[in-house]
Amino acid sequence: MTTIHVFDPALCCSSGVCGVDTDQALVTFAADVDWAKKNGAQIERFNLAQQPMAFADNVTVKGFLERSGQEALPLILVNGDIALAGRYPNRAELARWAGVKEAAEAQQGSCCGGKTSCC
Amino acid sequence: MKFLEGAPRFLFFTGKGGVGKTSIACATAIQLAEAGRRVLLVSTDPASNVGQVFGVSIGNKITSISDVSRLFALEIDPEAAAQAYRDRIVGPVRGQLPEAVVKGIEEQLSGACTTEIAAFDEFTALLTDTEITSSYDHIVFDTAPTGHTIRLLQLPVAWSGFLEAGKGDASCLGPLAGLEKQRTQYSAAVQALADGQRTRLVLVARAQNSALREAARTHGELAAIGLTQQFLIVNGLLPEEEAALDPLAKAIYGREQAALAAMPDELHALPRDDVPLKPFNLVGLDALRQLLVETAPQPDAAGEPVALRAPSLSDLVDDIAADGHGLVMLMGKGGVGKTTLAAAVAVELARRGLPVHLTTSDPAAHLTETLHGSMAHLTVSRIDPHAETERYRQEVLRTKGAKLDAQGRALLEEDLRSPCTEEIAVFQAFSRIIREAGEKFVVMDTAPTGHTLLLLDATGAYHREVARMLDAKGGHYTTPMMQLQDSKRTKVLFVSLAETTPVLEAANLQADLRRAGIEPWAWVINNSVAAARPRSPLLRKRAQNELVEVEKVARLHARRYAAVPLLEEEPVGVERLLKLAAPLREPA
Numbered sequence: 092m093t094t095i096h097v098f099d100p101a102l103c104c105s106s107g108v109c110g111v112d113t114d115q116a117l118v119t120f121a122a123d124v125d126w127a128k129k130n131g132a133q134i135e136r137f138n139l140a141q142q143p144m145a146f147a148d149n150v151t152v153k154g155f156l157e158r159s160g161q162e163a164l165p166l167i168l169v170n171g172d173i174a175l176a177g178r179y180p181n182r183a184e185l186a187r188w189a190g191v192k193e194a195a196e197a198q199q200g201s202c203c204g205g206k207t208s209c210c
Numbered sequence: 211m212k213f214l215e216g217a218p219r220f221l222f223f224t225g226k227g228g229v230g231k232t233s234i235a236c237a238t239a240i241q242l243a244e245a246g247r248r249v250l251l252v253s254t255d256p257a258s259n260v261g262q263v264f265g266v267s268i269g270n271k272i273t274s275i276s277d278v279s280r281l282f283a284l285e286i287d288p289e290a291a292a293q294a295y296r297d298r299i300v301g302p303v304r305g306q307l308p309e310a311v312v313k314g315i316e317e318q319l320s321g322a323c324t325t326e327i328a329a330f331d332e333f334t335a336l337l338t339d340t341e342i343t344s345s346y347d348h349i350v351f352d353t354a355p356t357g358h359t360i361r362l363l364q365l366p367v368a369w370s371g372f373l374e375a376g377k378g379d380a381s382c383l384g385p386l387a388g389l390e391k392q393r394t395q396y397s398a399a400v401q402a403l404a405d406g407q408r409t410r411l412v413l414v415a416r417a418q419n420s421a422l423r424e425a426a427r428t429h430g431e432l433a434a435i436g437l438t439q440q441f442l443i444v445n446g447l448l449p450e451e452e453a454a455l456d457p458l459a460k461a462i463y464g465r466e467q468a469a470l471a472a473m474p475d476e477l478h479a480l481p482r483d484d485v486p487l488k489p490f491n492l493v494g495l496d497a498l499r500q501l502l503v504e505t506a507p508q509p510d511a512a513g514e515p516v517a518l519r520a521p522s523l524s525d526l527v528d529d530i531a532a533d534g535h536g537l538v539m540l541m542g543k544g545g546v547g548k549t550t551l552a553a554a555v556a557v558e559l560a561r562r563g564l565p566v567h568l569t570t571s572d573p574a575a576h577l578t579e580t581l582h583g584s585m586a587h588l589t590v591s592r593i594d595p596h597a598e599t600e601r602y603r604q605e606v607l608r609t610k611g612a613k614l615d616a617q618g619r620a621l622l623e624e625d626l627r628s629p630c631t632e633e634i635a636v637f638q639a640f641s642r643i644i645r646e647a648g649e650k651f652v653v654m655d656t657a658p659t660g661h662t663l664l665l666l667d668a669t670g671a672y673h674r675e676v677a678r679m680l681d682a683k684g685g686h687y688t689t690p691m692m693q694l695q696d697s698k699r700t701k702v703l704f705v706s707l708a709e710t711t712p713v714l715e716a717a718n719l720q721a722d723l724r725r726a727g728i729e730p731w732a733w734v735i736n737n738s739v740a741a742a743r744p745r746s747p748l749l750r751k752r753a754q755n756e757l758v759e760v761e762k763v764a765r766l767h768a769r770r771y772a773a774v775p776l777l778e779e780e781p782v783g784v785e786r787l788l789k790l791a792a793p794l795r796e797p798a
Binding site for chain 1: 299300302303306307308310311312314315317318319606609610611613614615617618619621622625
């Protein structure tokens with residue numbers, strides 16, 4: 092089973108709604124993580140402000156912080172290896188790493204198929 | 211006193227600021243301790259003055275009150291709790307992670323969220339930690355002002371529900387794993403609160419319409435979350451016998467009795483105690499021992515006439531008007547009359563033909579209705595925290611949530627219920643309004659202290675954010691924080707009563723503001739009995755006490771000040787508001 096570890100910068104909250112201006116990237120990513128988990132992906136997020144020990148205990152992450160600083164976060168590890176840094180992955184990347192098919196979308200065909208009013 | 215009969219383990223005192231919660235909570239704790247019980251008195255007010263009442267410094271550790279055996283006290287200082295929380299998190303990684311990273315973490319953990327959560331943790335521990343609580347027969351809570359208290363009390367319900375549903379990342383509340391451990395504690399806290407055998411809530415109010423309305427609202431909100439065992443105390447009632455002695459006393463007595471008669475029905479149904487107004491300040495053990503005694507000692511009938519010579523509000527408005535425009539902010543503890551004085555400043559400016567926008571964020575303010583459309587040059591608005599929060603939520607959902615699917619939106623909606631959202635929403639409304647002060651006068655009152663400081667925090671955070679972005683572009687900018695710090699643009703008026711505790715509290719708030727780089731421009735002493743020249747012995751005694759406090763304000767605290775008299779009629783409506791600014795009558 093693939094494990095994805097996300098090392099977030101120091102955030103008040105993982106969706107960013109606590110900030111003076113809500114960060115779109117955080118809102119989108121929070122939704123994507125939720126989606127991927129529901130589809131069986133193993134994802135864990137660590138917030139630098141709340142769980143700094145998780146950063147210090149991981150040799151790869153600690154080394155990354157020493158080299159590039161916290162400005163270079165977020166850092167995404169897939170099975171312990173660096174997969175991405177400096178931005179959040181999108182839904183397709185998450186799906187690919189986790190081996191999850193974007194089944195829901197693929198089967199639905201048109202976006203108007205459901206009960207939503209998205210069109 | 212009914213509320214003391216068969217007192218359970220947990221006693222909560224709540225009410226609008228300035229109604230005398232702390233005095234009554236302290237007096238209750240003394241009474242219970244002197245009846246042979248072991249009592250812990252807890253304040254969760256960020257600006258607690260329990261220590262000051264007993265003349266000892268208390269702070270974040272349980273401290274024995276040496277003058278009263280079996281009495282102990284604790285002040286949950288949210289700032290100190292937050293510092294301890296920060297140390298707990300950051301301590302282990304110091305030296306492990308680069309210094310800049312550690313600093314970044316600390317900075318992130320200095321926000322309002324951390325403070326709120328840290329204080330809340332301590333609060334629930336007191337309700338549930340048997341190791342601490344088992345050594346006391348009673349734990350008496352002198353709670354923070356109403357809004358904050360309600361939030362603290364509601365959080366356990368919201369959070370355990372949140373965790374049960376297994377929704378989201380628990381966002382603001384910290385990592386889910388950590389919360390899981392606390393879950394039992396939260397649900398135990400909720401059970402303790404909902405158990406009438408263990409918990410009693412005492413609503414403290416003055417015989418004023420606004421304070422009684424606020425008490426009724428708290429009653430409803432807390433009953434809805436299970437706190438059903440409630441009592442009412444009406445504090446500081448003018449005794450009937452004083453009413454015969456002087457027109458002012460008569461008017462106050464009539465006003466108070468009318469307010470009691472018009473009290474909301476749900477309050478009528480509660481067991482009620484009336485506590486009469488005392489001629490002395492409620493500071494020190496002797497005064498507190500007398501507070502809950504049914505018969506008050508008669509004040510000395512032969513007092514000297516009292517003469518207060520002080521500048522009037524109109525004198526201050528002269529200086530404000532000279533600048534032609536600007537932001538005038540009324541600040542101070544809850545219950546000191548900020549909204550009324552904001553309105554008085556606004557009508558006095560408008561009377562002089564200057565364009566004025568009066569705005570309030572006080573949920574209980576209804577001056578807007580009285581003033582609306584009734585005066586040229588004056589516009590009135592209200593920042594409704596609930597409406598602003600809803601608007602902010604909808605705005606975030608509409609913009610940032612636009613591309614999310616239904617599940618993602620549900621998640622975002624859940625996160626937007628975080629306790630921080632309201633602060634941000636009110637702050638944004640506040641920033642919108644103060645931009646107007648470039649061309650006209652904007653007069654606003656602010657909600658009680660804790661909230662005000664959070665607002666300023668948000669202002670500071672926003673300032674740093676904007677500065678960071680615009681410094682990079684080399685742009686020219688003014689943030690709300692810069693506007694507040696510039697005395698040419700912003701005049702902060704401190705409102706206080708001429709009583710020991712309010713004056714000290716205002717002085718503390720002034721120190722906080724100075725730390726934020728904001729220098730208060732003037733102090734206004736509201737509801738001064740001395741300025742009203744009373745003849746009733748009780749009021750005259752109070753007036754004498756006031757002179758000492760006014761002197762302190764004039765000499766120690768304020769750069770400039772004014773005094774506003776206690777009026778015979780409630781200062782509602784333009785005409786009566788204008789009377790507040792009028793020069794003080796010369797003593798006969």
